[in-house]
Amino acid sequence: LSERLSTIFQGLSGKGKLSEDDVNLALKEVRMALLEADVNFKLVKDFVAKVKEKAIGEEVFSSLSPAQTVIKIVKEELTAMMGEENTELKLRPQSEITVLMMVGLQGAGKTTTAAKLAGKFQKMHRKPLLVACDIYRPAAIEQLRVNAEKLSIPFFSLGNQIKPEEIAQRAYEEAKEKGYNLLILDTAGRLQIDDALMQELKRMKAAVPVDWTILTVDAMTGQEAVNVSQSFSEDIGVDGVILTKCDGDTRGGAALSIKAMTGQPILFLGMGEKLSELEPFYPDRMAGRILGMGDVLSLIEKAQSEIDEEKARESVRKLSKGQFNYDDFMEQMNQLQKLGGIAGILKMLPGMNKAMQGIDLEDSEKKMKQVKCIIQSMTFKERANPKLMNPSRKKRIASGAGVDISEVNKLVKQFEEMQKMMKQFGGGRGKHGSPFGGG
Ligand code: GDP
Numbered sequence: 197l198s199e200r201l202s203t204i205f206q207g208l209s210g211k212g213k214l215s216e217d218d219v220n221l222a223l224k225e226v227r228m229a230l231l232e233a234d235v236n237f238k239l240v241k242d243f244v245a246k247v248k249e250k251a252i253g254e255e256v257f258s259s260l261s262p263a264q265t266v267i268k269i270v271k272e273e274l275t276a277m278m279g280e281e282n283t284e285l286k287l288r289p290q291s292e293i294t295v296l297m298m299v300g301l302q303g304a305g306k307t308t309t310a311a312k313l314a315g316k317f318q319k320m321h322r323k324p325l326l327v328a329c330d331i332y333r334p335a336a337i338e339q340l341r342v343n344a345e346k347l348s349i350p351f352f353s354l355g356n357q358i359k360p361e362e363i364a365q366r367a368y369e370e371a372k373e374k375g376y377n378l379l380i381l382d383t384a385g386r387l388q389i390d391d392a393l394m395q396e397l398k399r400m401k402a403a404v405p406v407d408w409t410i411l412t413v414d415a416m417t418g419q420e421a422v423n424v425s426q427s428f429s430e431d432i433g434v435d436g437v438i439l440t441k442c443d444g445d446t447r448g449g450a451a452l453s454i455k456a457m458t459g460q461p462i463l464f465l466g467m468g469e470k471l472s473e474l475e476p477f478y479p480d481r482m483a484g485r486i487l488g489m490g491d492v493l494s495l496i497e498k499a500q501s502e503i504d505e506e507k508a509r510e511s512v513r514k515l516s517k518g519q520f521n522y523d524d525f526m527e528q529m530n531q532l533q534k535l536g537g538i539a540g541i542l543k544m545l546p547g548m549n550k551a552m553q554g555i556d557l558e559d560s561e562k563k564m565k566q567v568k569c570i571i572q573s574m575t576f577k578e579r580a581n582p583k584l585m586n587p588s589r590k591k592r593i594a595s596g597a598g599v600d601i602s603e604v605n606k607l608v609k610q611f612e613e614m615q616k617m618m619k620q621f622g623g624g625r626g627k628h629g630s631p632f633g634g635g
């Protein structure tokens with residue numbers, strides 16, 4: 197679909213002027229894009245009407261190309277609809293206890309997101325306590341406990357015989373006593389909205405001073421996400437929404453609908469099952485994503501913050517001198533993984549969701565893990581000096597890594613090819629070899 201959009205916009209550009217017919221044609225595609233992104237129908241209609249009005253008016257004054265004008269207006273309007281900036285989940289001062297209560301349907305991601313939030317704030321030097329208030333499924337308590345353990349975050353449970361509101365209360369006491377200042381209550385969900393659930397949540401809210409009732413909504417559920425948001429807002433009051441499973445195929449129309457139809461700010465996006473995969477919500481990027489323009493901006497920003505540029509320069513220098521060794525190889529893979537792995541990177545590029553369909557990403561991630569495992573089975577000397585490699589060493593490495601020797605052979609061969617290639621590259625290009633510029 198983004199291809200279709202590009203084609204239309206290409207068709208528009210160069211004409212110099214934006215006639216009503218042009219605008220209509222472009223907006224027809226925009227309308228399709230929005231509907232395909234699962235934006236509420238009525239919302240789409242209003243939106244398109246609004247943009248049309250603006251676009252035709254703009255024509256006379258604009259110095260942009262017609263295509264740029266349409267994209268600019270569409271994107272601005274979409275962004276405005278989702279709130280100009282991202283809303284911050286503000287906590288009380290460190291000396292006070294902030295209480296977060298996770299609510300949502302079963303499977304929406306409450307338990308996972310509770311842990312993600314705890315981890316995020318722990319990094320910011322808060323003292324979180326994860327509290328298990330979903331007493332209906334024994335696995336739910338265990339799930340939270342395991343997640344808490346993974347992040348070394350204190351965990352509070354009173355089993356499943358005590359009412360959730362009482363658990364919340366006792367956890368609050370515990371926090372006061374032990375100096376925790378961020379209470380995160382994981383609650384039960386149902387397959388659909390029902391009164392018993394709402395009553396329970398209300399009792400919990402009455403039992404402890406909840407600062408933020410946070411609704412987690414599965415982005416993949418599209419339109420349903422809006423209904424869920426509306427019900428929870430009306431019944432118990434919601435202070436912010438976290439849209440989970442945004443790493444999936446969904447284009448995020450739910451984000452637009454939720455904000456526009458319930459007024460709830462979206463605080464974060466869940467971007468995967470891993471506990472580190474929680475990202476701030478940026479309306480302008482989401483606007484791009486909804487239109488299928490790809491989230492290039494996020495990628496660039498992420499790369500800048502996570503890649504240690506000096507390290508990267510160093511390995512490029514080594515590469516072009518042919519000194520590149522297994523340690524450097526490993527370092528490069530680590531950098532790649534910081535960026536969210538191959539899958540994470542590809543997903544953020546425009547048009548990639550489609551292009552990726554034929555590629556087995558899980559397989560390539562697995563292979564990368566295997567390669568790391570093999571390198572880890574090498575001695576420090578072997579890593580630093582690839583020339584040491586010989587058949588008996590390879591055999592030892594293979595058994596250490598638990599792989600077949602052919603895998604080690606493959607890696608060594610690939611590595612050597614890479615080295616060779618880089619040597620040529622370095623020799624031919626001389627000092628100007630660094631793709632990072634300035635080097
Ligand atoms: P709960 O029933 O609301 O507590 O939901 P859970 O936290 O148990 O999550 C349900 C499932 O969704 C689990 O398998 C999670 O690993 C998964 N999940 C949660 N958040 C995300 C996300 O952002 N992305 C993906 N891909 N999966 C998620």
Ligand code: MG
Nearest residue numbers: 306307330336
């Ligand atoms: Mg749960």
